[in-house]
Amino acid sequence: MTTGVRRRMAVEERRRQLIGVALELFSHRSPDEVSIDEIAAAAGISRPLVYHYFPGKLSLYEAALKRAAEDLAERFVEPHEGPLGARLLRVMGRFFDFVDEHGPGFSALMRGGPAVAGTLGRDADAAVNANALIDSVRQAAYEEILRHLGITEPPARLELVIRSWVSLAESTALIWLDGRRIPRAELELQLVHDFAALTAVSAAYDTEMAAILTGILAEEPADGPFGDLVARLVALAPR
Amino acid sequence: MTTGVRRRMAVEERRRQLIGVALELFSHRSPDEVSIDEIAAAAGISRPLVYHYFPGKLSLYEAALKRAAEDLAERFVEPHEGPLGARLLRVMGRFFDFVDEHGPGFSALMRGGPAVAGTLGRDADAAVNANALIDSVRQAAYEEILRHLGITEPPARLELVIRSWVSLAESTALIWLDGRRIPRAELELQLVHDFAALTAVSAAYDTEMAAILTGILAEEPADGPFGDLVARLVALAPR
Incomplete structure (x- = not known):
């Protein structure tokens, strides 16, 4: 290994470490409250x-x-x-882990990422970049769920259900962070149920969506999250 | 009426007119594409x-x-x-009227209002103000729905359902604006159904929410939006 390569790796390593330290600090307070001095001290x-x-x-x-x-x-x-309900539940568990770890930072970013960037640099480009990053995560989540459904050319109604559910997961997490008044495990399960519920509402009025819903439910065990929800809803329904 | 009062009224009238002209222009293009010259010309x-x-x-x-x-x-x-379902459906009709009238402006604001304000003034205060305005509308919508439910001290789970539904209405409208591939009347009804569905999911696991759901459904006619949804879902449910 030449000295040049070794030096470049050391630089990359140091940058990675600094980003990690900064992310930890930005996760717990609003970025304008975190100083470069503090980042330096935390990184030693x-x-x-x-x-x-x-x-x-x-x-x-x-x-x-x-x-x-x-x-x-x-x-x-x-x-x-395995069944989709169980997969989504594991995804929601990891999503809430993230929200939990990055609480105030996640909140500041989603509630006004651009505004936050604005207080740092008063730089419109930074604001646009933050929005583009958030959109890229939403897009990745959307595409991943489509892959789980095994659908490559989604009808407009399915696209709407998935994208609006991703946004529902965001807003549910933000509301949870504001006081944490509901156990997060309950909300992880609730969001999986919400996915089924939004799909069912769309399926009630559209045969293409009804076929997709039927396909999902056919793979679900009676004791999985979707099966359990259906049983409880049937018990609640007016007779 | 003194001349002073008359002059003040004329000033207010002129400001109101200018705001109306500007809003019309900002509704159809991104604010940084609208010039003061254009606003002046449109206002004569x-x-x-x-x-x-x-x-x-x-x-x-x-x-x-x-x-x-x-x-x-x-x-x-x-x-x-009258029944809640029909009330919500009228509200959603007016909400989509607004989204339709202010399409690109609504989209620019909700997708990155602060960023938009940033390109105008590179002023972090403007960004914060835009966020505060959006939040005030969300809060007003939340409180109005609570009043319709006749509930003054909402449990945390009901607050979550209403607030996350308001956010769902926003994201559904934004997705609709991006191509208008689904008839808006369908989405107005769908959002009313989504409200019932999110409430039902919460009610399936919480007795307090179950009581609220039962109260809502008791007032609903069989041919209203909620009654129709339940009938269709029952028909869809696996037997």
Whole structure:
């Protein structure tokens, strides 16, 4: 290994470490409350050395956002084995792990990522980048769920159900973070049920969606999340 | 009426007219594509006169946003008469009227309002204001629905259902605007059904929510939106 390669790896390693430290700090407080001094101290290096790797807090914040976005997108990846309800439930567990780990940072980003970036750099480009990152995670989640359904050319109504469910997962997580008044395990299961419910509402008025719903339910065990929901709803229904 | 009062009224009248003209322009294109010259031309006044009433495009954009937010919040106001399903359906009709009228402006605002404001003034305060306005509309919609349910101290699970449904209405409207591939009347009805579905999912695992759901359904006619949905879902359910 030449010295040049070794040096480049050391630089990459140091950048990775700094991004990790910054992400940890940005996850727990709003970015404008986190100083470069604090990041330097947490990383055990000097302030000038931080600037050697990143020109400013905005670029470090952007790198941390990118790391978080990649991490979040990965949580949606799930083996294509077993019934869909159980798969979605595992995905929701990892999604809430992420939300739990990055609470205030997730909240600040989703409630006003661009505004947050604005307070750092007053830079419209940074705002647009944050929005683009969030959209890329949504798109990855959407495509992953389509793959689980085994559908390559989704009808408009299915696209709507999946995309609006992804947005429902976001808003449910944000509401949960605001006081954590409902156990998260309950909400993970609820979101899986919500997916079935939104699909069922669409299926009630569209034969193509009805065929997709029937296909999903055919693979579900009676004691899985979907089977359990149907049994409880039937018990609730007015007779 | 003194001359002073008359002059003040004329100023208010002129400001109102300018806000209306600006809102119309901002509704159809992204704010950074709309020039003060264009606003002046559309209002039939000179560019300096626009600046006499508003110091710059940002303040005019903010005033237009405020007008739009008030308008949107009003669409959620509905007489407390008749079954809830029919009331919600009328509200959704007015909500989609608004989305239809303000399409690109609504989309730009909801997808990145702060970013949009950023391109106008590179001013973090404007970004925060746009977020606060959006939140005030969400809050008004939430409170209005609570009033329709006749509930003053909502349990955490009901608050979650209503707030996440408001967010679902937003995301459904945004997805609709992107290509308008599904008739809007279908989505208005679907959102009313989604409200019932999200409530039912929550009610399936919580007795307090079950009591609220039962109360709602007791008032619903068999041929109303909720009754029709239940009949169709029962027909779909695996036997």
